[in-house]
Amino acid sequence: MAGKWTAGIVTSPPSAGTPTVERWHQTSVPGRPASLLEGLDTEDTVGYRTTFADPRSTEDERTRLALRGAVGLESVWINGTEHAFESVSPYFLPTYLEFEPETENELLVCLDAGASPGGIYETDDVPAASGMPGLWWDAEVQVRPRTFLASLETRPRVTDDGALLDIGIEVAVGDEPLDDAITLSMRPEGFHGGATMDRVRVSGEAGERVTVSTTLDVRDPALWWPRGYGEQHRYTVRAKLGDDATETTTGLRTIERTDDGLLVNGRRLRVRGVERRPGGDPRSDVERALDLNATLVRVRGHAPSPALYRACDEAGLLVWQDLPIRGDRFERDRATTVLESILEAFGGHPSLACLGIQDEPVDPFERPVGGGRVGRLAFRWRTWRAGNDGGDAQAVAASVPEEYVSVPITGAPGLDATATTLAPGWQYLDLADLEWLLERYPDLGRIVGAYGTQSVTAEDRDPATIPGVDAAAYEQRAESAEASLTYQANAVRRLTETLRRHESAMLVASSLRDSASGGGSGVLTLEGEEKPAYEALKRAFEPVLPILESTPRPGTTVALALVNDSSSLVETTVSWQAGDEDGTASVSVSAMGSATVGTVDIPTDADAVAVTVDLEKRSVTNRYPL
DSSP, rough: SSSSSEEEEEOSSSHHHHOOOOEEEEEEESSSOGOOOOOOOOOOEEEEEEEOOOOOTTTTSEEEEEEEEEEEEEEEEEETTTEEEEEOOOOTTEEEEEEOOOOOEEEEEEEETTTOOGGGGSSTSSGHHHHHOOEEEHHHHHESSSSEEEEEEEEEEETTEEEEEEEEEEEEESSHHHHHHHEEEEESSSSOOOOOEEEEEEEEOOOOOEEEEEEESSSSSSOOOOOTTTTOOOOEEEEEEEEEEEEEEEEOOOOETTEEEEETTTTEEEEEEEEEEESOOOOOOOOOHTTTTTTTTEESSSSOOHHHHHHHHTTTOOOEEEOSOOGGGGGGHHHHHHHHHHHHTTTOOOTTTEEEEEEOOOOOOOOOOHHHHHHHHHHEEEEHHHOOHHHHHHHHHSOOOTTTTEEEOOOOOOOSSSSSOBTTTTBSOOOGGGHHHHHHOGGTTTEEEEEEEEEESSSOOOGGSSTOOOOHHHHHOOOOOHHHHHHHHHHHHHHHHHHHHHOSSSSEESSSSSSEEEEETTTTTTEEEEEEEHHHHHHOOOOOOEEEESSSTTEEEEEEEEEEEESOEEEEEEHHHHHTTEEEEEEOOTTTTEEEEEEEOTTTTTTTEEEEEEEESSEEEEEEOO
């Protein structure tokens, strides 16, 4: 909505009629009223206010207020009158209400300060301001005909004979009974291809809400592919009824999980992912993920703005969407309802690949464990004692439609999780213990839902005051903020390269950006500045990459490997240089594979080792300072 917005704490009691606010603060929509955070109590109500003119061109038109991302929605007042809305939806579904506007109008939206968005917002991983009530995404006054299309949902399905689009349409019937037909069309978006048209009958009494369903048959469909594997073909579905029309964009693809990774449209894909937490601009985050050579974004513990899904559809990035439920507060019935809402909100996007059901139900390493022999014994003891009844999560995962991959449980070693959260060199063990860990427990590296360490970006900040930083682990691993940044970069590189060499099917680095100013697990700061770990992860995520199999030191010999995440055989030459010594080797590595190329003899006076692979259009160099 155009116009200025203000926000303030409501001071009048609920029974006093129109809410009153003593002091208004300038705010913005979309956004959160951060200026109100200090002194805000969970018992408070936050008011959002703006004014607008009558948007109609004739009095026969209907007006509807649409609120998207309305966290803690309590009541809506227009011109001093409270208006009922259809239901209190999860914040990631839109809330609508109809009203009769005046020439000039005042809108007041009241939000419960004690309401929680759930998921990661209920943890210490993000600052309190991230989850405070607000109009996070959008507020819009819509002008519609007397009878109009209230919603349009699509769910694509690829079949052996082509593809189908399951379509659901809700119609708001006006003042007269309805007996008509909705015209449906599907056209290619930005490419040449076949179009489809159909008509579906709709009837209803005056004032009713009517839902109709149908299926469009798509012959010779052009599939949506992840970036690097094909084009991101999409289709626009348009529904028209009388003078009203609405449309949405979707794509067609198949996806399934195997022990070797994902199969997208029948082709193997090894996933290099990055975790995304609340705080960044959606499109900027997608651009950064692409720059990091990632193929997937994991939306950890929250529901993002729809802009993130649109950007991932366009870019060819897969999305792993968590249910926004805190892992240790998991309830089967609630999770089933949230899953249905997530699919309603995002199910038509071809980028939606994986649905994470329960995240971090138990933390066996709340107190850090060291490395070496004693640390390994402690690690084994903690994982042996850890336990989690994952029956409810497995039951909810079983209800996930076959068009998506379910990840029932993501968690620490010892929980029999589908995807592992790995933190060697941070919460437990040392980085040097990673090989032992993966050799003793090979299943831990098959699907990795999160891995990495944390860093602090300001020497004058107490790590214990920074959301998303484990102060105990930080104290054990780093002597200063600068040292933590270096340590994080080295750890990200070593963890990534080792997991890739062990041919992990899916690995997700934690995380793209910090959740708060001052530090965190991000390779970017909250403000978007690159940490040293950013370039380290970007290099380690190169699809085809030469890797030293152990830490190089002057005067030693180390093995050299080549990992190939591309979809085709790589036959090439790998060269190395260390001081005055160099060498080359020919290598052939199958798609989604890895192979040892040879060895590198490092002179005692060398200060770095550089290994290079020559590809068809460019060369990739991996440099190791000594």
